[in-house]
Amino acid sequence: ATKKEVSQNEEFELNQLEDRLTEQQRNLTTHFVYLMQKEHAYQASVRSLVTWSNFAWVYYHMGRLAEAQAYLDKVENICKKPSNPFRYRMECPEIDCEEGWALLKCGGKNYERAKACFEKALEVDPENPEFSAGYAISAYRLDGFKVATKGYRQFSLLPLRQAVRLNPDNGYIKVLLALKLQDNGQEAEGEKYLEEALANMSSQTYVFRYATPFQIKNKQKNWIWIECMST
Template sequence: MDNSSLKQRLERLECHFTWDLGQHRNELQGMKRKMQNVDQETCTWPVHYYNLLGYIHQTLGSNSEAVKHLHKAESVIQEQGTEEAGVQLQVNKANLAWVYFHLGEMNKSKGYLEEVERLQRMHPAPPGCTLHPEVSGEKGWTLVRFNKSKKRQAIDYFKMALNAEPDRKEWHKGLAIAMNTAYIWSEFTPELDADILEQVKTASEIDPNDLFLQSLYILRKSKAQAENNEEEVQSILERTLSTGNLDGLGFIFEYFRLISFERAIQEGQRIREKFPDSTTVLKILADLYKRKVYSMKEDSQERQAWAQKGIELFEEVVRDNPDSVRGWISLASLHCYAHNTERADEIYQQLLSEKDDLPPHTQQFLYYSYSCHLYYNKQSRDQYQRRQSRDPYQRRQSRDQSIDYLMKAAAIQNTSEDRQKSIMLLKKTVKNGRHSRCEEISKFLKIVLKDE
């Protein structure tokens, strides 16, 4: 078998290397750091964990690490000794076949390929199923960790797995997570909200000990039914702290923030004292400080002081995760509130210089955020400079650049909140009719929206 024939057979396999996960370094580096923070002793999804890490390491060029993690997944599957092991090994060994193909070890690659094909014959998909539910579920769990377009696909694969195994709690949890995060704000309807709430409720009832699901359910129920569930949330928080499993902590603090920033920040500071090394707690507390600053409408020394506290926390966030574009942009935003606009400019210029390493949805977020920075923050500084120089050119330049970056975000054909907001602002500009570029913007919108 020549290399071309081998590759054609490999491309027909179901595994991480054929699931079109993307090869954007920024996204994969960030995902790798998050996964390395997972406690491997208490990890409830070790097979998914090691398989995905294997793919990430190989894509980032660490072939030896990829092989190591894929063999760990293989060991976990074999140790479990479950009925599903033969099917789980199909994905795992297909990944190994691909890694050895990339390493140029064609005989090993061919050997794993033949093992996969043998396992496929031994464990075919049930009647009426395109994929075996174990393969469909593994694919769903992988896709749900990527962007919204992949999460949409994950919904279909979890539903496919549930059609064959309607009581499987892993597939119900995956479907709840995917549905909770797959849609943008403009797509929500009362019917969709009700469907998501029902799925989250079902998943939480099937696995009442899963604090992630319990936290997500109480948050969604509180929003949908305008209920006061403070005692129940506090109980879940205390259970979370006693177990040290912080997966659902973000949902708990979203609930507290709906009550008051003061309550949320007080709890956040308490938990930071208990878990000083937790990156999860750090991000939550940093985000609370940022949102507190955003909620303060008037510029004041108090707001600047809160912004400075937020800056200190986000400096830690980006030090722990330098690939976090959202972390860097939050830091830039707080620098503006603290009147350090030059530092914010530096952060944006660094991010823009690395834009080619970003996946489409992150590029859209960067362009939209920078457009807002140009319009609101740089313009404020330019107005001060203009009063000194009596030169209006800088203000026009900032506005024109702001429009340019809205157009950059809108031009990327990827569904996201940031693209929707960019299009909305461009339409508003045309409707107002006062900008010199209205005709250009109108033509641009007709082109990018022609198929929508």
């Protein structure tokens, strides 16, 4: 590729990152309003640190230095806690969790790093439902990403079980657990979780998007097939 083509590709990737970050910031704004109502304004700001840092990085590499500095200032203001020795960094499990979610959105090469972020957060709070869900999802995706890697041992089954225990209403995780159980030859147990996910209307989209053809029983005990798209 020529230098011009490389430059154009880099610009395209940065624009894509900006779009993703803008969407993430919209989601964070909604969450921020919720936490403000619950009188957790500082927690909301801490969760924004990862997104603000990413914006600063993207705008710096796009040459938009004023915007990069504006986001750096946001980061610095939050990091000014008396007990925090760093100017642009803070150690807390919520930030590790947010970084994990951000990495999960950036493709398979980042799944290992995402898993490590959730793992670090769980060391502080092992029973946290969100940390557990993030770890299980990153483990499941990592299993799929490395399925052809020689010597790789899949490990997502136990994290998925733990995540379902801590998030009993999360249909998405139940679908992933059902698929992993099917992979391990435990179809009967997998059917149970798939049926539970189907019973929740908000979860049915996940079933149809992620499940491979999976045989389940309906309420009349008749066998039905759900033809679904694989990942």
